[in-house]
Structures are given as structure tokens and as C-alpha cells.
Amino acid sequence: MHPLGNVEPMRAIVYSETGPSSVLRLVEREVPTPGPGELRVRLSRAGVNPTDWKARAGGTYAALPYDEITPGQDGAGVVDAVGEGVLGFGVGDRVWVLLAQHGRAHGTAAEHVVVPAEKAVHLPVGASFDLGAALGVPAITAHRALTSGDVDRLEPGALAGRTVLVAGGAGAVGNAAIQLARWAGATVISTVSSDEKAALAIAAGAHQTVNYRVGDAVAEVKALAPDGVDLVVEVAPAVNNDLDREVLRVHGTVAIYANNGGDEMTLPLRATFSKNLRYQFVLLYTLAPELLRTAAEDVAAAVEAGALRVGDEVGVPLHHYPLEQAGAAHDAVEQGAVGKVLIDLD
The missing domain is CATH 3.90.180.10 (Medium-chain alcohol dehydrogenases, catalytic domain)
Structure with a gap:
């Protein structure tokens, strides 16, 4: 494994009970260490999706499966640590991640996230972190719909x-x-x-x-x-x-x-x-792994070709919030903000 060069704590958003966006708290936590088959990403951007606020509001869990949850399925940044047995990724690689919080407590509303390597996808040099953080849930869902x-x-x-x-x-x-x-x-x-x-x-x-x-x-x-x-x-x-x-x-x-x-x-x-x-x-959380994999591959190819973009010019206005305003970012999505809501982590 290639560790990060310092042990400074990271900032993260967490909640320990369901409810309105006011249950979200900004905290400092130890930087996580990737295990076998995992990698750690120093995030630059996190995407906010309806699934994030719906889970936080109590529409997903009968009871919280973890004492503390960091929301966020989507994000983009740079790999800064690689766990044992991971092939195809190295420290310094630019990536986007998908379903980062599915099946685990901590997602992308934090400065670092650890994900299984299969949930990370290389981000081309010409593609922005804004785009990378906007791909996951929307693009994979759209791909599955179009291949139905x-x-x-x-x-x-x-x-x-x-x-x-x-x-x-x-x-x-x-x-x-x-x-x-x-x-x-x-x-x-x-x-x-x-x-x-x-x-x-x-x-x-x-x-x-x-x-x-x-x-x-x-x-x-x-x-x-x-x-x-x-x-x-x-x-x-x-x-x-x-x-x-x-x-x-x-x-x-x-x-x-x-x-x-x-x-x-x-x-x-x-x-x-x-x-x-x-x-x-179509629901991503129960989608067969091979369908997720082929969707990520095709979405990555579209990004590489310049065919999948974000910004006003392609009908996706971007709305940026700092991490400490994650609650406002959730509220914006819940209230139907048109475009893509992003949390800035750099």
C-alpha cells in the first residue's frame, strides 16, 4: 500500500439520525486506510443526488445500518493510497467513483473516501472533476435505461x-x-x-x-x-x-x-x-455487477470521446457548495435545482 504522506484528520459530513438537512454535521475524522482490493481517493468534488437526501430523510432505511453515515454516492478526485491486490490503479490517478456509500457507512461528502477498486473509473485528463462527480448515479442510470x-x-x-x-x-x-x-x-x-x-x-x-x-x-x-x-x-x-x-x-x-x-x-x-x-x-443498488461494469465502461468511453459533458452549454448548470454547506446542497436537490449540485472538497 502507498500511504498518504501525513496523518492530518479529514473533514467529513455525517449524520447519526434521519431527518431534515439539519441532522448533517461537519466533523473531523481519521483518514481511512484502504483494505485489500480497495483504494482511497482524495476527493475534489462530490455529487449530490436525490438518493442522498431521501436516505437522510428516512425514506431508505427502516433503521440506520451504521452509527454514523457519510452521505454521497458520486465523486471525483485523485487516488492517494492503494490497497493490497489492486491492479490497474496507482497513486496520482484521476478517477471518478460510483455507488461509494452503497453497502458501507461512508460516502463522498468527505475529503477522502475508500471504495472497492471496481467502483473507481479512470477520468481522462481532459475531463474535469466537476464532470467526474456528476457521472455516477445519473449516467449509469441513463445507460441502463437506454440498454433496456x-x-x-x-x-x-x-x-x-x-x-x-x-x-x-x-x-x-x-x-x-x-x-x-x-x-x-x-x-x-x-x-x-x-x-x-x-x-x-x-x-x-x-x-x-x-x-x-x-x-x-x-x-x-x-x-x-x-x-x-x-x-x-x-x-x-x-x-x-x-x-x-x-x-x-x-x-x-x-x-x-x-x-x-x-x-x-x-x-x-x-x-x-x-x-x-x-x-x-431500473435501480442501481440491485443492478447486477456485470451491468454496472459495462455501464461504467461505456460511460467512460463517452467521456473520452467528449460526448458526455456538464455545464450550461450542454444543459447542465452547475451549483457549487463548500463542504460545510452540505445541508444547503441537499436542500437544493430536494427543492428541484435544475442542473447538477456539487460539493467542493479542494
């Missing part, structure tokens, strides 16, 4: 000739889905709720947008995709299922990754099975 139909990998041409409908294209997953679908060659339509969000979806690469609050969204999507949509990336199935069924082609797929707009959905059986539709539900 008749392709299992994304690369240029993989979705050529197909039309993808992205519900909520201004959201983090929606934006990643648009960028990845365009990279893979799809025609992309996105439903949005305002002109401002339409502009964000177009910046991400959507060919057309439909404001579902104005006019007949089904008719507008059908006009844009007269042969039917091949795949829907769906964030709000309870309210959108009728639209999805109407616009999908025979043998089309709905990939559902969230429950915005309601926890239950009903569907007319005959109208649904008459189209031979496929429904794929």
Missing part, C-alpha cells in the same frame, strides 16, 4: 435508426440519457414542462421537445415519430404511462427509473400486451 431495449452496449451507431423519448429531459438522468442516446446515434425527443427546460434539453442534444403542459403531448410526439417511439426513458410512470403506451411502437420498451408523480401506476392490460411492450424497472 434491444441493445446491451452503447457506442456510436448502437442506437442508429431508433427514436428515444426522454421524459423530463432537463433532469440529471434525463440530460445524461439525451447525451448518451445522441452519442449512440438515436433520434431523441424529450418532454418538458417549460420553455426554459426545453432549452436545456435541446442544449443536451434533443432533436425536438414537447411541452406536456401545453397542447396534446401524445399527438405532438406521434407527429415527430410517426412510426412510433422505440424506447422511453421514464421518470414519472404513474402520470405518463398512457402517453408512453400511445406513442410506443410494437415491441417498444419503457425504462422506469423513478417514481416522480406517484408511487402506483395502473395499465390497461389488453392495450399494453397488444403492443408486446416491455417494462424495465
Whole structure:
């Protein structure tokens, strides 16, 4: 193992009870040591996702599985220690991490994080830590949704000739889905709720947008995709299922990754099975390891190609918070901040 050159404590955000963002505390803790198969990352940025505040608020755990939890699944930084048996990574490597807090107490809202080596991915020199910290949950979720139909990998041409409908294209997953679908060659339509969000979806690469609050969204999507949509990336199935069924082609797929707009959905059986539709539900925490691995590989390739980016120019405004304002960062995500909320750790 290659240890860090000092033993100064690190700053971290923790909580020991569920509740509002005020349960988050800034503390100093010993810098963790990676065990066999693990590596340690000195983080520059941490991403904040809805899953972080939902877990903290009590929506994930019946009881806290650890005495103290550091939230945060996503982050980016530099490897500064490598555990026994780790191959392919060395001290000084730039990486992004995914699902860092899944199955363990401490995630990325800290200056250092230890993760299994398979949860770290090399970050190209030309890619910023802002981008690296924004990839994990949104990009891997988007990849799984896009590969829920008749392709299992994304690369240029993989979705050529197909039309993808992205519900909520201004959201983090929606934006990643648009960028990845365009990279893979799809025609992309996105439903949005305002002109401002339409502009964000177009910046991400959507060919057309439909404001579902104005006019007949089904008719507008059908006009844009007269042969039917091949795949829907769906964030709000309870309210959108009728639209999805109407616009999908025979043998089309709905990939559902969230429950915005309601926890239950009903569907007319005959109208649904008459189209031979496929429904794929997506949750990263129970995703098979090989699917996580291939998703990370494809996302990394898109980043390397410059096809997956963040910033205003691609419809992802960035919102930076210092570590001591992690509670405000959580609140911003909970209140629907458009773009990507990041915690600065350098």
C-alpha cells in the first residue's frame, strides 16, 4: 500500500439520525486506510443526488445500518493510497467513483473516501472533476435505461435508426440519457414542462421537445415519430404511462427509473400486451455487477470521446457548495435545482 504522506484528520459530513438537512454535521475524522482490493481517493468534488437526501430523510432505511453515515454516492478526485491486490490503479490517478456509500457507512461528502477498486473509473485528463462527480448515479442510470431495449452496449451507431423519448429531459438522468442516446446515434425527443427546460434539453442534444403542459403531448410526439417511439426513458410512470403506451411502437420498451408523480401506476392490460411492450424497472443498488461494469465502461468511453459533458452549454448548470454547506446542497436537490449540485472538497 502507498500511504498518504501525513496523518492530518479529514473533514467529513455525517449524520447519526434521519431527518431534515439539519441532522448533517461537519466533523473531523481519521483518514481511512484502504483494505485489500480497495483504494482511497482524495476527493475534489462530490455529487449530490436525490438518493442522498431521501436516505437522510428516512425514506431508505427502516433503521440506520451504521452509527454514523457519510452521505454521497458520486465523486471525483485523485487516488492517494492503494490497497493490497489492486491492479490497474496507482497513486496520482484521476478517477471518478460510483455507488461509494452503497453497502458501507461512508460516502463522498468527505475529503477522502475508500471504495472497492471496481467502483473507481479512470477520468481522462481532459475531463474535469466537476464532470467526474456528476457521472455516477445519473449516467449509469441513463445507460441502463437506454440498454433496456434491444441493445446491451452503447457506442456510436448502437442506437442508429431508433427514436428515444426522454421524459423530463432537463433532469440529471434525463440530460445524461439525451447525451448518451445522441452519442449512440438515436433520434431523441424529450418532454418538458417549460420553455426554459426545453432549452436545456435541446442544449443536451434533443432533436425536438414537447411541452406536456401545453397542447396534446401524445399527438405532438406521434407527429415527430410517426412510426412510433422505440424506447422511453421514464421518470414519472404513474402520470405518463398512457402517453408512453400511445406513442410506443410494437415491441417498444419503457425504462422506469423513478417514481416522480406517484408511487402506483395502473395499465390497461389488453392495450399494453397488444403492443408486446416491455417494462424495465431500473435501480442501481440491485443492478447486477456485470451491468454496472459495462455501464461504467461505456460511460467512460463517452467521456473520452467528449460526448458526455456538464455545464450550461450542454444543459447542465452547475451549483457549487463548500463542504460545510452540505445541508444547503441537499436542500437544493430536494427543492428541484435544475442542473447538477456539487460539493467542493479542494
